[in-house]
Amino acid sequence: MKPQLVLGIESSCDETGIGLVCTQRGLLAHRLFSQIDLHAAYGGVVPELASRDHVRRIVPLIRETMQAGGCTLQELDAIGYTTGPGLAGALLVGAAVGESLALALNIPAIPIHHLEGHLLSPMLSVTPPAFPFVALLVSGGHTQLMRVGAVGDYELLGESVDDAAGEAFDKTAKLLGLPYPGGPILSKLAGQGVAGKFKLPRPMLHSGDLMFSFSGLKTAVLTATKKPDFSAEQIPDLAAEFQEAVVDVLCAKARAALLQTGLSQLVVAGGVGANTRLRERLTKEISKRGGNVFFPELEYCSDNGAMIAFACAMRVQAGKAVPSVEGAFAIRPR
Ligand code: KG4
């Protein structure tokens, strides 16, 4: 197959991301516009505002990306866009632009599952992992362990029964009175505190399976703040203990997943993959047991267009590009 040039569009939440990938030359360019400032005043993402801003940003970002990659739209072979999960209105902007552009250029439009983008994003690194590997997907909406055999070969090993890890970070940050976006701010504060001064549970640590639960942890934090002797100076210590509890569970279950599958490579993806403490602990614990951990570059941890273009290019290359919305959900457990 001759090298294919693929444009990727990400608009599932509050980031407009565009990526340009060549199946032979790799990532040529990508651009990102984050709406954090737009939503900060509301303490969270306002779906209606998110959709409208995607409309404003998406075409200029496509132009910029094409220019930065030194290519013209007419050279494109396929367009991948995030089809879900995400905010309906926001997703529709990317889908409408992707499908229309593909129609005008007479090339396929390929819906890409958002989590597949995250899952394959560590392969954008200079030293990418090789199949097969275990993926720990930790984002704002999902906490999942998957066995990844090849592009499109994903087996769900375990997931959260309630809140996702990122969601727990965000909700806990909110109840501690921290500004949006809570996760990274809470994690920064945790760096100034000492874990162990408070005692929080490690939910489902000994459940004997690869399932997670994080909603009780958030409630335990709330209970700690309600104690009469609790003061604002203790917030960094409480944040540190919260982070350690999440990291303890994620590390233990990731190790168990490697053991269960007999694999030695762990790939971490999604926004929480940017967490410094998680990176430190996983690197130490997995390498001690002879395994390897791969993290996406920080810029590819949170939502971005490069990962969607890359996932789409890998599907095109593997002959698994299905130009239908149903096809995108091939990521579902087997
Ligand atoms: O993958 P992502 O950008 O979006 C989703 O697909 O959900 O993940 C966003 C999540 C948010 O919950 C955010 O608080 C969390 O990732 N996050 C972090 C850190 N950076 C982002 N959580 C903990 N520590 C961080 N450094």
Ligand code: ZN
């Ligand atoms: Zn995401």
